[in-house]
Amino acid sequence: MHVDLYERIWMWAASAMIALFLAVVAFSAATQAVHPPGEVETIDPLQVRIQGEFAAPGVHRGPGGETTVVVVAEMFRFEPSVIRVPAGEKVTFRVTSPDVLHGFQVVGTNANVMVAPGYVSEFSLTFPEPGEHLVVCNEYCGLSHHLMSGKLIVEEAR
Amino acid sequence: MSVASPVLGAFAADRDALDLLASRRLASCNFAVAIAAFGLGALMAVMQALARADLPVWFSSPAVYYLSVTAHGVLMALVFTTFFIMGLGYLLMRRAFGGLEWETLGWVSFWTAVFGTVMTTLAILSGTSTVLYTFYPPLEAHPTFYIGATLLVVGSWLWCAVMIRTWLVWRRTHQEPMPLAAHGILTTVVIWVLATSGLAAEVLGQLIPWSLGWVETIDPIVARTWFWWFGHPLTYFWLVPAYVVWYTILPRVAGGLLFSDKLGRVVFVMFILFSTPVGFHHQFVDPGVHAGWKLVHTFTTYAILYPSLVTAFTIIASLEVAGRMRGGKGLFGWLRTLPWRDPLFSGVALAMLTFAIGGFGGAINAAYAMNTVVHNTAWIQGHFHLTVGTAVTLTFMGATYWFLPKLTGRRLALRPLATWQPYVWFGGMMLFSLTSHATGLMGQPRRVFSSSYFGDEVAGSWRLLTGMSAAGGVVLFVSSLMFLAVVVATWRWGRPVTEAAELEIEFAAALDPLPERRPVWDRIGLWALIAVVLVIAAYAKPIYDLLSLERYGSLPFRPF
Ligand code: HEM
Ligand SMILES: [Cu+2]
Ligand SMILES: [Cu+2]
Numbered sequence: 148m149h150v151d152l153y154e155r156i157w158m159w160a161a162s163a164m165i166a167l168f169l170a171v172v173a174f175s176a177a178t179q180a181v182h183p184p185g186e187v188e189t190i191d192p193l194q195v196r197i198q199g200e201f202a203a204p205g206v207h208r209g210p211g212g213e214t215t216v217v218v219v220a221e222m223f224r225f226e227p228s229v230i231r232v233p234a235g236e237k238v239t240f241r242v243t244s245p246d247v248l249h250g251f252q253v254v255g256t257n258a259n260v261m262v263a264p265g266y267v268s269e270f271s272l273t274f275p276e277p278g279e280h281l282v283v284c285n286e287y288c289g290l291s292h293h294l295m296s297g298k299l300i301v302e303e304a305r
Numbered sequence: 306m307s308v309a310s311p312v313l314g315a316f317a318a319d320r321d322a323l324d325l326l327a328s329r330r331l332a333s334c335n336f337a338v339a340i341a342a343f344g345l346g347a348l349m350a351v352m353q354a355l356a357r358a359d360l361p362v363w364f365s366s367p368a369v370y371y372l373s374v375t376a377h378g379v380l381m382a383l384v385f386t387t388f389f390i391m392g393l394g395y396l397l398m399r400r401a402f403g404g405l406e407w408e409t410l411g412w413v414s415f416w417t418a419v420f421g422t423v424m425t426t427l428a429i430l431s432g433t434s435t436v437l438y439t440f441y442p443p444l445e446a447h448p449t450f451y452i453g454a455t456l457l458v459v460g461s462w463l464w465c466a467v468m469i470r471t472w473l474v475w476r477r478t479h480q481e482p483m484p485l486a487a488h489g490i491l492t493t494v495v496i497w498v499l500a501t502s503g504l505a506a507e508v509l510g511q512l513i514p515w516s517l518g519w520v521e522t523i524d525p526i527v528a529r530t531w532f533w534w535f536g537h538p539l540t541y542f543w544l545v546p547a548y549v550v551w552y553t554i555l556p557r558v559a560g561g562l563l564f565s566d567k568l569g570r571v572v573f574v575m576f577i578l579f580s581t582p583v584g585f586h587h588q589f590v591d592p593g594v595h596a597g598w599k600l601v602h603t604f605t606t607y608a609i610l611y612p613s614l615v616t617a618f619t620i621i622a623s624l625e626v627a628g629r630m631r632g633g634k635g636l637f638g639w640l641r642t643l644p645w646r647d648p649l650f651s652g653v654a655l656a657m658l659t660f661a662i663g664g665f666g667g668a669i670n671a672a673y674a675m676n677t678v679v680h681n682t683a684w685i686q687g688h689f690h691l692t693v694g695t696a697v698t699l700t701f702m703g704a705t706y707w708f709l710p711k712l713t714g715r716r717l718a719l720r721p722l723a724t725w726q727p728y729v730w731f732g733g734m735m736l737f738s739l740t741s742h743a744t745g746l747m748g749q750p751r752r753v754f755s756s757s758y759f760g761d762e763v764a765g766s767w768r769l770l771t772g773m774s775a776a777g778g779v780v781l782f783v784s785s786l787m788f789l790a791v792v793v794a795t796w797r798w799g800r801p802v803t804e805a806a807e808l809e810i811e812f813a814a815a816l817d818p819l820p821e822r823r824p825v826w827d828r829i830g831l832w833a834l835i836a837v838v839l840v841i842a843a844y845a846k847p848i849y850d851l852l853s854l855e856r857y858g859s860l861p862f863r864p865f
Contacts, residue, residue, distance in 0.1 A: 165611055172672060189855055192857060247443050255748055261588075265526070284750070289864025
């Protein structure tokens with residue numbers, strides 16, 4: 148098939164650019180474990196507040212010293228509404244909802260996950276610097292959606 | 306959009322002209338509904354733009370805001386686009402193939418879609434369906450919201466049938482390649498059928514039975530998966546008809562030739578293949594879907610950048626040809642000779658410029674590391690107002706200026722308004738959208754009535770930009786009014802056209818010679834089949850995995 152020379156050059160350049168994008172994605176996935184969160188875990192939304200870890204949401208320290216933050220996102224608040232985590236350490240978040248979809252976004256960080264009833268969202272993150280962050284719900288969940296917020300306070304490393 | 310035959314002045318005696326206009330009535334009626342929906346959607350938009358900047362709007366409240374965003378999203382993204390595309394399909398296919406088959410079915414399609422639209426709009430305005438245009442369960446709308454939307458889609462399927470039938474009948478007696486415009490419209494049809502199969506699974510399989518109370522619970526992640534099976538190709542259902550205008554009409558209006566007809570066909574085929582197996586890029590941060598499948602959909606997402614990059618070259622090259630044919634010289638001198646005062650030309654040119662910016666943002670959204678920064682922030686709202694809200698919409702506005710005389714038999718009225726309207730829209734949208742991108746990066750969520758967050762300091766730092774964004778919204782509204790004024794004034798009071806040529810629809814001729822027999826790119830059925838295989842490969846396993854989890858459904862909620 149005949150294609151104009153300049154256009155052919157452009158098409159090769161476009162292919163190269165896309166190949167480059169893909170290589171970056173594949174490379175960072177393979178070597179630096181940059182993955183989207185892919186937690187596959189279900190939970191009965193009617194039992195969220197009654198039994199299991201989400202009956203007592205909060206910041207927990209495991210036996211090995213690891214920090215797990217268990218959050219319930221519900222119309223129209225987060226529990227706990229103020230989260231305190233240490234700086235410079237890996238922190239694992241586990242979030243679910245007993246009602247509708249919500250978002251859990253810590254402004255100014257890479258923490259941003261969808262929260263769905265019936266499923267547990269999980270991701271880990273290290274906050275390098277101490278400081279205070281606004282936490283917002285970023286998925287429409289009803290008429291007070293814009294009020295649904297909280298705080299995340301990163302404290303000096305212990 | 307006159308229903309009765311317009312007065313054609315001295316030209317009125319010409320029966321052929323009257324017949325021509327009458328034959329375009331089905332297209333006219335679809336365009337009329339589209340433009341009315343646009344007008345209503347634009348009215349809601351200003352209020353939203355002001356409210357989310359925390360500016361005092363006395364008639365606004367959370368209930369009004371979210372109801373309005375629902376109506377705006379549905380009217381703009383689903384009603385305006387679908388009716389406009391159906392109108393364009395009738396207009397261009399009739400021209401390409403010298404007639405339409407099953408035109409009566411086209412009218413059934415129109416009334417079904419109108420009926421469904423009215424039903425859904427009333428459900429929204431009644432306040433019982435404030436679920437936004439994505440209607441994610443377990444937010445539950447009134448059943449008539451879903452049923453109305455279904456009827457709109459059923460209407461559009463009947464339109465697909467008319468398009469396919471018209472092509473098949475023509476093909477029986479023709480060996481040559483079909484006109485490129487028809488190729489693009491059939492591409493749109495295939496994409497739409499693939500897309501709406503996912504929507505049908507969600508709405509018929511889950512939402513309607515659940516909202517009627519026949520089943521108690523619903524799985525929100527399964528629903529989201531079906532929704533985004535639909536949602537991404539939906540964007541190409543909007544975009545490909547705009548590309549049809551860029552490829553087949555723009556070069557002619559610019560006074561030049563299409564640089565490559567062949568590559569246009571290749572581009573359309575790539576859209577058929579890759580527009581659907583990409584939906585998980587909207588679910589990067591969803592629970593319940595394995596990271597591996599998100600990665601697979603990332604790869605196909607980058608593949609779909611390719612046809613748009615090729616389009617950029619072909620169209621810009623076509624414009625250069627036009628500019629030089631008009632006597633332009635030098636490296637960029639040809640740009641100046643282009644018809645910047647023709648509203649089809651300027652509308653499409655500005656649409657393309659906007660799409661370049663929007664496409665760049667899209668490449669960022671698709672990289673999931675960056676996606677976590679922008680997911681569900683105001684960035685997204687900025688992004689789709691550049692793409693569908695401008696690249697597609699401004700193309701459609703330009704196309705409206707172009708076909709209005711051919712549908713009404715009247716010349717454009719209020720010509721200076723038409724000349725400036727695309728520029729005003731472009732300016733308003735840059736203000737509205739670039740500031741939204743910025744506040745999104747700073748963390749402002751989308752879909753919020755107010756973003757003061759109890760006086761939070763960081764939220765306070767968004768204020769200036771949201772205020773500028775609101776100003777952009779006002780400019781956009783002014784531009785919308787200019788557009789509507791030209792349409793109404795032309796239809797009611799435009800001066801009658803005097804020459805038959807003004808009613809002609811002419812496609813751009815191509816620089817490259819067409820083959821005598823139809824090339825493999827014209828085998829739409831074959832490409833559709835391969836596309837189905839790709840969709841199955843991308844979705845069968847993850848959906849099966851999802852369905853085989855131990856799942857707990859959700860009861861309905863109506864927090865509005
Ligand atoms: C008249 C100019 C327009 C203005 C001022 C405008 C403004 C807005 C605003 C302020 C929002 C709400 C954002 C939020 O709360 O997240 C919005 C949402 C939206 N707009 Fe527009 N818009 C305009 C035109 C359009 C056009 C032409 C389209 C598409 C054809 C469009 C499609 C949408 C969609 C799909 C939403 C999303 C609703 C949602 O998040 O549920 N808009 N618009
Ligand atoms: Cu919310
Ligand atoms: Cu997409």
